[in-house]
Structures are given as structure tokens and as C-alpha cells.
Amino acid sequence: MAETLRIGLIGLGGVVTRAHLPSLAARPDVTVRAGAEIDAYQRDRTQQRFGIPRTYATYQEMLEEEPLDAVYVCLPNALHYQAASAALDRGLHVYCEKPVGLCAQEAQDLAEHAERAGLVLMPGYHMRFHEHFLRARKLLIERRLGKILQIQASAVYSGPYRGWDPKSDWYFDPRSGGVLYDWGSHLLDLLVYVANLEIETVSAVAQKSLPGLPIADSFAASFRARRDIVGTLNLAWGTRGNLLMLQIHGTAGSLLVSDDYYEHRMPTGGGLNKLATLLANARELLTQKASAVLRRRPSDTLHARATRVFIEAIRGEVEVHNYKWDAVRVHYMLATIAAAVEHGGPVRSGVPRERTYEGAA
């Protein structure tokens, strides 16, 4: 392997220009060699803006022509599987935007493929690198909440309705899975990563917030999980408010955690604890906002952290073996929720029980 990793980008759309290219450009140990994008305007614009040496209209062409070590798959959801498979076939490490494939079988095929080939397959669940969720995970590993009884997980935001990009129409393609596979997959990944959640049965309802939508964009599910945990999941596009939050309640305390809030509620401490929590959150929020205004720090965004882990995993410095299996587990849970909506009653999860999914550090 070359000292400087040679990266190819499959898809040069919004997530690449906003997140991955700035992260990669900030690293001296990687070189973006090429990019593939079917949209000529987007391709040329991104190439000029980021100085990508060569671009192609199709990823097949790029994989054929370019000597690469790894690729980023940043296509619409329905195309992840084919592109990631093709890259793995060529012996390339793959960072695949979430969800990895469109169903559990596709995710499992890719995970097994990567395992057989000894390649890194890193799902693009960057929210797990947020310090709040890392702290939450540590707290749960240390058993600070006692026995977990309930989990409430919510992910609501405006979604694609505010027009991210002229090409964001693919979000409304029923094959892409809508909000369930978009923000829902992030939420479930966090539940897997933070709380090692394994859903066993789900009941769910879904509806459309606008009558003309081709897919449901508002979900509510209740579940029972391994270790006698019960909980709810709420997902929506189309809200003006923005919230990605886990509330985890145990016999020794509760945890409220989101990307901009962190609170560990304990049996005692009352007013002083609440005041300390408010001050800590306010301080963090002010620091974040100030640093965002004063200086852009691409090396410290969540995508940049994900990229760092991906690169270090390729170099064998960190172990992310379980990440891809977590993505498979997320898919099983997504499929169970989708089936529960369709079935109109409780559905048992099809997640294979024999596999262990202990997350890597």
C-alpha cells in the first residue's frame, strides 16, 4: 500500500462537497485521486472547486482506470450496494454512506465480502463519533444507569423539504426507504452503538405529512428488546424543529443525550445537578457556536472523525471490524419496523442470534 492513501469518490454530490472532501483535503496522509459523477455540471463544478485530478462519468470507468486504495460510496441509497460490491471486488477498502445496501441481505453480503477479502468496510454512521454519544456509550459500558428499563429515541427534522440540493429528489424515491432509512438508520445505529440494543419485536404506524408524497415520512414504533428493555422510536421529516435524541432510563439513573444536549439524571443532587447540567450544556453550545463562526475546523467535524477512523483502520491502527456488523443489525431492525408498519401488528425481528456484536472501541 502506498504511503499516501489514494482515494476515489463515487458520487460528487452534497455529502461529498459538504463533508468528505473538506475532511480528506485536511489530511496529509491521503490523496483524492479521482471522482465519478453522472451529472456533468456537478462533476465539473466539484472537480474545479476541490482540484480533483481526474473525474469520470461512471464509477465503473473510474475503478477500471485508477490505481486506488479506497473509495467513498456517496450515491443515492438504492445504488450503494452495487458500487460498494464493485469496489470490494477490486480489492478496495470502502467507506459507504448509510444505509449500507437497501436491505439486511445486501448489508450482510457486503460485510461478508469485506470480511473474506480482509478489507475495511466502514458504514457512514458518523453520529456515533459525536462526543455526547461516545460519553453515553461509556456510561452504559460502565453500567452507571443500572438495569436499563426504557429507551425513547427520536429523530425529527425538516428532511429534504427545504431543498438541500436540486438533486435531492431521490430521497422521495420509495426504493431509498424514506425517513426510515435516512435518519432512522442513524438513530438505530446510535441505539446499537450506545446501548447495544437488539430489538426483538416491534409494532409501528406510519403516515404521510403531505397528501401527495409517495412515501410515509412520519413513523412511530414501540419495541421490546433483549434484556427486557422496552421503548419507542419516533421519526419524521417535515418538522421545523430539529431533534436527534436518546432518552435511556435505568434503575439507577436516566440519560438524555442529543447532539446538543447531555444530561445524566441521578437519584440525588436535585437542583444543584440540574444547574450544573444547564451550565455545562450552555457552555458547550456557546463554545461550539463561537468556534463555528470564528473558524471552520474541517479536521474536527463528525465526518472528519469518521474519515480518521476509516484511514486508521485501513492502516491497521484501529479495529472497526464490528462496525459493518452493526450496520447489518441496523438493517434487520429497519426491516422489522417496515414490516410492522405493513403488517399492522407486532413483528418479530429476524436478526440472527448467533452473531455477537460487541462494538469495537
Place this chain on the structure above:
Amino acid sequence: MPALTAQVAIVRAEDIDDDALVRTKMYELLDLLGDSIQTPPNAQVVVKVNLCLLLDCETGATVDPRLVRFLVEWLLERRSIKEIVIAESDATALDADRAFYGLGWDRVLAGFPQTRYLNLTRDERVKVIFDGLFFKELEMSRTYMEADYVISFAKLKTHSMQGITCCMKNQFGALPEKLKVVYHPHLTEVICDMVRVRPPDLCLVDGLIAQEGPGPVSGMPRLMRLIVGGTDAVATDCVCAHLMGKDPRHVPHLKLAAKHRLGTTSYKIVGCRIEDVAEDFAFIPRWRQAWMWLRERIQRG
């Protein structure tokens, strides 16, 4: 007369969710103590467990029922046992029967016909006259007092008034009265009296998930993965204090117990070394402890 040097064993179970491993470690601990566990033939054994509130063992407040099950298995396999009585008494905020069934202990101990549960508060009483530091006479549970062998099975945790609570403080729970809170102003002396009235023959401490901060019920769980055991309550508790990063000389009931020779502060460790497994627990702040001390003095008049 306590032994000059007591033996205290410490074992560590890396994965506390692995029942087989925890069982192996419990057996290892009891085997380490081996010959010092001297139950008479056909013994009636009472195991005084700590079930202070309707809180599960993962809160760090109550003993893990699995450990008691493994203890029962070990005793039935290795010793001549007539009956094992798992005992706890009502507390100010606890109905012991409700805790026993509510926490699922009946299910954990199912399948052992020689085992039964006893609420000490509801047992027949026997009057004990002795020269205690606080009590001069006591009404105790007959089953408890007449047992051939008493095991104190405590939890490793901090205590807002006493610093720590392990085997000695667990014996306070053997007092078969519900309103034990009335003894809190004299807690140090009462704890020592309860150890003196019937010293436990074996002291076991569940430190798989301990508790730190404002214990013994409102603290925060702390994953320690330890099980501790010894035949001397004072020595075992001294080791437990060290495991929590607390100097036993700063624990009032240990200091008093040592002064009155209720046990020994000299011990030999077998199994894990203290320095390898000890951690610095959070204790309640000194100002709060001072306030509690002051309040206790005012209440004493």
C-alpha cells in the same frame, strides 16, 4: 477472640454478564477460603443478604441473587448442610418479603429444596442479654441466633454516614425491627453490637457492581467486577474500604470495632492484590458528612 491475622480473598470476574464465569469465580473465592469455612455437620446456615430497598443489584444497592445461588450450590456440594435460610429483615422503607419476591429471589433459588427464605422481622424472637456498646438486651430472630453458621452477604458500597457499608453494616439489617432509622444517631455503636451479638462466620461482599457517592441507596453504580470474602468481618471490611480507596481508620464502625477487638485489622490477601483492583470511589463531600455528624450529635442531645 478474633484471629491475629485473617485471610481475605478477592476475585475478579471480567465479564459479569457471563453466568458461567461468575459461578466459576464464586467457587474460586470459596475454594480460596477453603478450610476456614468450617460448617459443622448437618449445619443450619443463615445467609443474611442485603436487600435494603426494592432496587435490583445493577443499581449497586442490593446483592446479586446469582452469587447467593452459587454460594448455595457450593455449600450443598462441598459441605454437610441441613438447611440454608436466606434472611433479611424489614427496614424503615422496605418490606423484606416484597423485596425478596419482587426482585425475583424466589425464582433464582428455586430448585433447592434445602433452601428457604426468612423475613427476620416475622420470625420468633429470642431475648439476648449482653454488654453491648449501645444495647444491653436485644430481641433477635431465633433462627438467626440459633443457626450453626451465619454468613453475611453484603454489597460493596459507600455510606453517607459511615463512609462505607459492607459486612459489618449488613449485620445492622439483622436487627428484626422495622424502624431501624431510630438507631441512626447511634449507628456506629449499634453496628458493633450487631456484630458482637452474633458474629458472622463467613463474610462475603458482592462487588460486581458496587455503589459510590451518596450510598447506600442513592449513589451511582460502579462496575468493579469483584467478589470479596473472609471469615473476619472487620478484616473483610477493612479490605473493602481499601478497594474503594477509603482508609479504614476513617470508617467509624471499623475504628470502634478494632478498638473493642470485634475482629482484626491484620489480614492476608489471597487472590487478586488490592493495588491491582482498587479504585477511587466518590464519597459524599466532607461538608455534608460534617453536617450529618453535627445533626447526629444534636439528635443525641
